[in-house]
Amino acid sequence: MEQKTVPLTMIVNGRRVTVQIESDELLVDVLRDRLDLIGTKIGCNEGECGACTVIMDGQAVLSCLIPAMRAQGRQVTTIEGLSDGDTLHPLQQAFVEHGAVQCGYCTPGFIMSAKALMDENQHPSRDEIKEAIAGNLCRCTGYVKIIEAIESVADQSH
Amino acid sequence: MWQSYEMPTSVEEALEALTRFDGRAQIIAGGTDLIIELQEGKHTVECLVDVTRIPGLDQIEQIDDWILIGPNVTFRQIKDSSLLQGQARVLAEAAASVGALQIQTVATLAGNVASALPAADGCVALLALDAEAQVTSVSGQYWHPVGELFLGPGKSSVDPTRQMITSIRFPSPQGRHGSAWERIGRRRALVLPILNCAVSVVLDIDSRSIEAAGIGLGPVAPVPFRARETEAFLAGKPATEETFVQAAQIAAAEAKPRTSVLRASKEYRTRVLQVLVRQGLGRAVDQAQARAT
Numbered sequence: 001m002e003q004k005t006v007p008l009t010m011i012v013n014g015r016r017v018t019v020q021i022e023s024d025e026l027l028v029d030v031l032r033d034r035l036d037l038i039g040t041k042i043g044c045n046e047g048e049c050g051a052c053t054v055i056m057d058g059q060a061v062l063s064c065l066i067p068a069m070r071a072q073g074r075q076v077t078t079i080e081g082l083s084d085g086d087t088l089h090p091l092q093q094a095f096v097e098h099g100a101v102q103c104g105y106c107t108p109g110f111i112m113s114a115k116a117l118m119d120e121n122q123h124p125s126r127d128e129i130k131e132a133i134a135g136n137l138c139r140c141t142g143y144v145k146i147i148e149a150i151e152s153v154a155d156q157s158h
Numbered sequence: 159m160w161q162s163y164e165m166p167t168s169v170e171e172a173l174e175a176l177t178r179f180d181g182r183a184q185i186i187a188g189g190t191d192l193i194i195e196l197q198e199g200k201h202t203v204e205c206l207v208d209v210t211r212i213p214g215l216d217q218i219e220q221i222d223d224w225i226l227i228g229p230n231v232t233f234r235q236i237k238d239s240s241l242l243q244g245q246a247r248v249l250a251e252a253a254a255s256v257g258a259l260q261i262q263t264v265a266t267l268a269g270n271v272a273s274a275l276p277a278a279d280g281c282v283a284l285l286a287l288d289a290e291a292q293v294t295s296v297s298g299q300y301w302h303p304v305g306e307l308f309l310g311p312g313k314s315s316v317d318p319t320r321q322m323i324t325s326i327r328f329p330s331p332q333g334r335h336g337s338a339w340e341r342i343g344r345r346r347a348l349v350l351p352i353l354n355c356a357v358s359v360v361l362d363i364d365s366r367s368i369e370a371a372g373i374g375l376g377p378v379a380p381v382p383f384r385a386r387e388t389e390a391f392l393a394g395k396p397a398t399e400e401t402f403v404q405a406a407q408i409a410a411a412e413a414k415p416r417t418s419v420l421r422a423s424k425e426y427r428t429r430v431l432q433v434l435v436r437q438g439l440g441r442a443v444d445q446a447q448a449r450a451t
Binding site: 006023024026045046047048050053059060061062065066067069070072113131132134135136137 | 159160161162163165186189190193194197206208210234257258259260261263264346347348
């Protein structure tokens with residue numbers, strides 16, 4: 001059936017954007033295909049891998065399970081919203097320095113989960129870090145370097 | 159997947175939208191099960207009626223002798239609720255074992271009940287608490303025991319094209335009570351359980367024997383399972399390890415876990431189920447006794 005499009009307005013990475021979408025699009029597809037924010041990845045596309053994690057109204061969510069219309073009027077932050085020009089966000093820098101990136105596919109999701117955690121809790125414990133990233137799967141680096149990278153930022157902000 | 163998406167701001171508006179679409183629209187809350195089902199083409203729907211913007215439905219409250227949980231309350235809210243950690247720890251712990259944080263942030267307990275999956279952590283915990291759900295439609299509003307809403311795997315008597323769960327409640331535990339959640343899966347996050355087990359107990363006045371117990375188990379039947387024979391056995395028994403061991407055997411006998419390619423063998427699950435029941439009873443009783451001192 002031919003679908004008519006509807007306007008969706010949200011604040012993406014601090015900027016107000018309005019896009020015409022079909023009402024059954026998912027947030028991940030609007031971000032990637034309509035706004036060209038392809039840093040957010042699609043892994044499993046069924047809520048089991050965390051690659052599509054973005055922050056909506058301060059909380060980490062899986063953008064592959066969020067109907068885009070639900071983001072109407074909401075604040076959405078993607079990996080593209082973290083760096084300041086050419087200067088990486090401390091979490092991004094830490095992932096590079098700690099060798100927490102190999103193929104890189106899961107990285108944006110991990111960083112968004114870590115960012116949501118640290119926005120709420122500047123000095124998370126190792127267990128709190130592990131809980132925050134339990135919904136993100138990595139199949140090459142392993143989790144130790146990722147946890148160390150996040151921990152290093154948590155320590156710096158002491 | 160659908161042609162229109164509505165975001166009503168009251169229950170009346172939501173029900174009105176369902177009526178307007180006459181069976182071709184359905185309620186969506188967190189949507190973490192529903193979106194996947196729709197993507198898989200398991201069923202089709204013309205309109206989704208998103209209830210997450212209806213104000214006032216995201217409260218956890220104690221009113222008189224009841225604890226009430228609004229239909230938009232997420233697992234994350236439940237996990238973090240100090241009221242529930244104190245009064246119904248089994249539910250707070252079960253909420254923490256659902257999916258992972260990103261899922262807990264959007265998935266709701268009411269949605270868990272409406273989805274009626276046999277392994278549903280929230281549903282299994284609600285059985286042990288003797289919970290009820292309020293189902294609202296244009297023709298009225300009724301409370302039903304949660305266990306009576308489950309018809310089969312993924313089949314609930316709540317019709318999301320005509321009805322909406324508008325509240326979940328259970329009796330606020332009185333006296334020397336305790337509850338605990340046990341779960342085993344292949345890893346700790348993002349997996350369905352091989353088995354889960356919810357226990358709640360109330361002890362008698364001197365904390366030596368069990369006055370009443372509630373036991374929920376999953377997935378051991380087409381729907382979340384309430385171990386009524388085990389509950390009946392426990393009533394009036396001394397709160398001792400020996401009782402817990404016997405209760406665990408009765409639970410295994412009545413639940414009859416089966417071999418599942420996705421999960422594990424019948425033999426393994428039968429043994430693990432007993433461990434979970436025993437541990438759950440032990441922790442729930444410890445909690446109740448600590449409350450008494």
